[in-house]
Amino acid sequence: MNIHLFSMTMRWILVGAAVVLVALTVVGRGRRLAPLFAVGAVAAVGALAGEGLIALTVRLAAPGQADFNEYRWVFLSPWGRFGLYLGGSAVAGIVLLAWRASRGASPWRRATMIGLRGGAAVAAMVVFLEPAVELRQVAREPNRIAILIDDSKSMSLAESPQGPSRIERARRLINDSAATLTDWEHDHKIDYYTFSDTVAATNPHALAGDTAQGKSTLIRKALEYVRGRYEGRDLAGIVLISDGAATGSFDEDSGDGAVRDFLRSLETRVHTVWAARDGLKDVAVAKVNADEFAFVRTVVKIEAVIRTTGLPARQVPVTLSTDGQPLREKLVDLPAGDNEVTVTFEVTPPRVGRYVYEISVPVLPGEAVTTNNTRSFVVRVIRDKIRVLQVAGRPSWDERALRQMLKSNPNVDLISFFILRTQDDVSLVPNDEMSLIPFPTRELFEQQLPSFDVIVLQNFEYLPYGIGDYLENIRSYVEGGGGLAMLGGSQSFTSGGYYGTPVAAALPVDLYGPFDSGPILDTQRFSPQLTDAGMMHPVTSLRYAADDNAAAWKALPQLEGVNLIAGAKPDATVLAVHPRLKTKAGKPMPVIVAGEYGKGRSLAVTTDTVWRWGFVAAARPGDDGRQYTKFWENAMRWLIQDPDLxxxxxxxxxxxxxxxxxxxxxxxxxxxxxxxxxxxxxxxxxxxxxxxxxxxxxxxxxxxxxxxxxxxxxxxxxxxxxxxxxxxxxxxxxxxxxxxxxxxRENGTELDRPVGDKATLEAIAQATGGRALGAIDELPRTLQFDPPRIVRVDRRTDVELWSRPGLLILVVGLLGLEWLLRQRSGYL
Amino acid sequence: MLTRRTLLGSAAAALVLARRAFAIGPASKFRFGQLQLGTGTSWNPRPRALERLAWEIDKRTSIDVDLVPVPVAATSDTLHETPFLYLAGERAFDLPSTAGIEALRRFLTFGGFLLIDSAEGSTDGAFDTSVRKLMAAIFPAPEKGLEIIAAEHVVFKSFYLLDKPLGRLAIAPAMEGVIRDDRLVCAYVANDLAGAWARDDFGNYDYPCEPGGEKQRELAFRMGVNLVMYALCLDYKSDQVHVPFIMKRRRWKPDDGAIAPLKAKP
The missing domain is CATH 2.60.40.1930 (Macroglobulin (MG2) domain)
Known part of the structure; x- marks a missing residue:
């Protein structure tokens, strides 16, 4: 068992330094720095001599040291670290004083005097600090290195079509590092794991068949798993091989501080290897920001983040679609390199319900991932208020009753436009004495039409007001999901000139044409009769029970006069008919007809005296005319396709x-x-x-x-x-x-951000004291791991350096020699 | 599929060939109901006035008018056939029976309109006293009875822009009325509106208007038109102020700079 103060490298450095300094001293004789070089050379030789002396001392003091396999330094004095600093300062002070006191001497003489005094001071410090070497015979077991290999789906990507995929790169790294791994296995055992959304044990052989199909990259969970698995066990360190493309963000929901705390809680080094490379090409719909809820017929804003990676600057179309049909499209300039561009769309849902929208960008040549070029999301469309446009050709009790009923309903936003004066009426009064306003045809029938849930054309003749050009808008509004009600009157249906117009196409009834003979109006009073369909239709259900409903209809005041029509359209539903009048086909004359047109609905009521169901009925004690309100509430709900109906x-x-x-x-x-x-x-x-x-x-x-x-x-x-x-x-x-x-949804968000993220891996390595190895092809042997823990100590002995008799002799000898030299040099 | 050509063609055909009709039935038309309160013909002091006003309304507005007023008693089964009632007089009248009061109350509550026009040339005469008794009977305290109708009320701008209710006379500076649920259900004018409207068979007006002469008569007609227009359109005119706000409240038109691409064929 040899005691070392220096590593072999350090020894060679000291030897080299000594040789160089001797040479410099010889060459620089007479120059100012020569004594300093000489002192340095003496110090280097002294350090090597000191190491040898300690080794010799231990060998002489502990003959059986060959049985020991480990040693460590201990200080027996009570001074501790403070004593060490104090002693070191004293030695430094003594050396400085010796430097000062030896001025004028030749470089070698001066260096010798300083060296002897410094050596004596060091020896005295040893006595002061009482150092000892504890020799131990200990037993250790190899500890574990965990190698974590990312096998999420992003690892299956290749930066270029000809290049290796990231998982292939990871496999090659393991294969090419066989020698390093064998070296590590002297002191450690190596455990291999793959991780994505889960962590699984593996081995280099099994890794060969791994195609990297994991649904997400949960780096933190993988590290947590390792921490839990090696809890109480000896973990030497972790090697993390990944592209760094963590699902979501590594510090998601935790913040930087929490991530740092977590990484420190691992209590081991994490060395990281970046398996990705630069050069991946991708354009992706990275994110969509849209409210989960929207209001019907009201603009809803949708923001999409388009991420481009590794592509030259270009312009691409971004499309918003629903039901497989494109709704909105924008040409977007994507800058070169790695960038994100936000695209904003606005769309108006026409009906209540759920909508699945999709934002897409085209697949560009060389793209690594194509599945992230589209992103779907769901918007639930609800209703705030029913917006009704009531257009009446002239003031009347029917118009008044409907307006009053709709205005009193807090769930209705009513916009009324009434024709108060026609071109035929006499006007001898200046306009500034009248409260009339122009009929805003363009605003209503072009600009604002789609914002309405229901349009009521009440005894309204379109021709005098230049609305002919807008009738197609009304038809297309109904076809697109709107609700249209046409009420009778002398300016409605056939007598309103609607025959053959686009509006007639959307109505549930066929009108008489200009060449049809016979009357188009009937002025007699009548009680409409419910048809079988009318008995159960939501519009005409004034009461729940069929008998009650029939009785309610029978009790309604009579109506007065109807517009005569050719008949109901074949796919329309006739709800109520005239009791006496027949169509030319011999069928009862329809009075209330409901129909669907495209995605919308339309209702025809061929009389303008429905107001009588309210006000005239209210003349009877016990009747408050509620049936009128009920009828129109039903009609409105049916027209807007209320889901509750x-x-x-x-x-x-x-x-x-x-x-x-x-x-x-x-x-x-x-x-x-x-x-x-x-x-x-x-x-x-x-x-x-x-x-x-x-x-x-x-x-x-x-x-x-x-x-x-x-x-x-x-x-x-x-x-x-x-x-x-x-x-x-x-x-x-x-x-x-x-x-x-x-x-x-598509498979999670794994490929939403396919580009490799080196920074995440660097941050992990830095926070744990590991090394961020970056893009390497082979693991370095010098990677630092914790040594295996001592399992047991079989023997131990202390060798006290300070109590050796030779130490005193050394101190005295050195001081004596220094004194002698000083005397001979004339310094005493 | 409708093309623009078809559309224009149909519109042209409709313009030329549309089959016009001028009335669908009596109930569609506006018609005055003349409330019979009082003895003899005291309820009709200006016999030709309503017909004349109806004629003016027919000429000046788009309202489809039946020129002949219908006398109706408070207890008549046909009271609700004419939602606009006109009550005039120049002397005291007896209150209707309890059933009549209740009928009038229902009439006004469920949507009817009552115009009371005093022909007695006084703001505190016998007719005025009877009118106040009548309204107090129909809407007893604590319900609000007659009150001054401000010049800003929509009845003064429902067709013409007016500031006061002038008639044959100009003795009452303001209109009184009963407002229920934000609706003017009864208007009381003491300036003898019908006195300004009445005209004989030779086209001469029955009474001169004082002090404003023919200008005042024109304003009396305008007041009559406004009252009828209000009864038929309610607060339509004041509502127009809110229309731009309501329009803007629901923004339907996308303004995102995107185009609407052609839809794919199924």
Missing amino acids: RNLHVDSDAVEYVPGAPVRVTVRLLGRDYQPLANGDVSLDVKRGADPNRAEKVQSAKLKTSEDGTQVFELAGLAPGVYRVQAHATIAGRQVDASDIFLV
Whole structure:
């Protein structure tokens, strides 16, 4: 057992320094620095001599030292570190005084005198500090090195098509470091792990078949796992091989300080190796910021962050789509290099419900990842208020009653425009004495039309007001999901000139044309009769129970006069008919007709005396005219397609799912009275695909509702995509439908940010005292690990250097020699 | 698929060939109901006035008017057939029966409008006293009865811009009325509106307007038009002030600088 003060390298340095300094002293004789060189040379030789002397002392003091395999220094004096500093300062002071006192002597003589006095001072300090060498015979077991290899999906990427993937690079690193690993295994055992969203033990052989398909890169979880696994065990250190592309952020939800605390809590070094390289090309929809909820027919803002990596500057189209159809598109300038650009879209959902939107950028040549070029998200669209546009051709009691009813409803935002004066009316009064305003046709029928939930054209003739050009807007508004009600009057339907116009296309009735003979109005009083469909239709259900409803209709005051129409359209629903009048086809003349047009709905009421159901009815004691309000409330809710009016509901338990997660779909069936319908048959189709026209059926089922009118259907193992659940049932002979939409996300966010992140690995290494090795091809042998812990100490002995008799002789001898030399040099 | 050509063609055809109609039925038209309170013909001191006003309304506005007023009693089954009631007089009248009071109360509560026009040329005469008794009976305390209607009320700008209710006379500086649920249900004018409106078969006005002469008569007609327009449109005119705000509250039009690309064919 040899005691060393210096490593072999240090010894050679000291020897080299001594030789150089001797040479400099000889060459520089007579110069000012020569004594300093000489002192340095003496100090170097003295240090080597001191080491040899200590080794000799220990060898002589402990003959059986060959049995010991370890030693350590101890100080027996009570001075501790303070004594060491004090002693060191004293030695330094003595050397300085000796330097000063030996001025004028030749360099070698001066160096010798200083060396002798310094050596004596060091020897005296040894007596003062009482150092000892503790020789021990100890036993150790190899400790563990954990090598963590990232096998998340981003590791399967290659920066260039011809180059190796990151996981291949990691494999090569392990293979090419075989010698280093063998060297490490002298003192350590090596455990291999792969990590992504989970951590698994592996070995270099198994690593060869790893294709890196992990769903996420949870570096922190992997380190936590290692900390837990080696709790109470001897961990030499960790080698982390990864591209650094952590899922989310490494310090997510914790902040820098918390991350640092966590890394320190590992209590071991983490050396990191960057498996990625520069040069990856990718453009990605990195992030989408959109509110989960939006209001119908109101602009909703959607922000998308487009990230470009390693590509030259270029312009790309960014597209917002829904139902497989593009809605908005922007050309975006992407700068060269690694950059993020935020793109803002605005979109107006036309109806209440769930919408799956998709933001996409085209796949560019050489892109490493193509799945992150699109990103889907769900927005739930709810209603704030019903916005109604009431346009009346002239003031009337019917117009007044509807306005009063709508104005009194707090859930309605009503905008009314009434024609108070026509071109035919006499005007002898200057305009500034009248309160009339121009009819804002363009603003209403072009600029603001889509903002309305329902448009009511009440006895309104369009021709005098230049609205002909806007009728197509009204038709397309209904087709796109809007609600339209046309009420009768002398300026409505055929007599309003609507025959053959786009508005007529959206109406649920056919109008008489200009060449049809016969009257177009009837002025007689009548009581409309409900049809079978009208008995149960939401618009005409004044009461829940069918008998009550029929009685309520019978009790309504008579109406007066109707617009005559050619008939109801084939796919329309006639709710009420005239008791006497017939169409030319011999069918009862429709009075109230409901229909669907495109995605919207329209309602035709061919009289302008519905107000009588309110005000005239209220003349009767006990009747407050509520049936009028009820009728129009029903009509408005039906026109806006109020979800609460549906008899069949289908809802998934979430709007977004991860792949493979179970999806619970609940169907709820209500009877005509909107009470839960038990034992009802509901058929269910599940289709996959953003575009409803191309969606592919993936599952179907027949369900029977339970006592509470509901039934649950579970779907499992769904692949990523947009899913539509369509339910169908029949209630009292009428088919009812409902649908829902949900999204199964792509595989997490692993490939959202595929570019390698060297900085994360550097931060981990720095915080744990490890080395950030960067992009290397072979592990260095010099990597520092904690030594194995001592398992047991078999023998120990202390060799006290300070109590050796030779030490005193050495002190006296050195001082004597120094005194003699000084005397002979004439310094005494 | 409708093309622009089809659209324009249809519009042109509709313009030329639209089959016009001028009335759908009596209930569609505006018609005065003349409330019969008082003895004999005391409820109708200006027999031709309402017809004349109706004629003016028909000529000046888009309202489809039935020129002939309908006399109606408070207890009549047809009271609610004419939601605009006109009550005039120049002397005291007896209050209707309890049933009549209740009928009038229902009429006004559920949407009817009552215009009371004093022809007695006094603001504190016998007719005025009867009117106040009548309104107090219909809307007994603590409900609010007649009150001054401010010049800012929408009834003064429902068609013409006016500031006071002038009639044959200008003795009452303001209109009184009953407001329930923010709606003017009854207007009381003591300036003999009908005195300014009344005209004989030869086209001569029955009474001169004092002190403003023909200008005052024109303002009386305008007041009549405004009252009818208010009954039919309520606060439509004052509501127009809020329209720009309501319009802006719901912004539907995307303003993101993006284009709407052509949709893919299914």
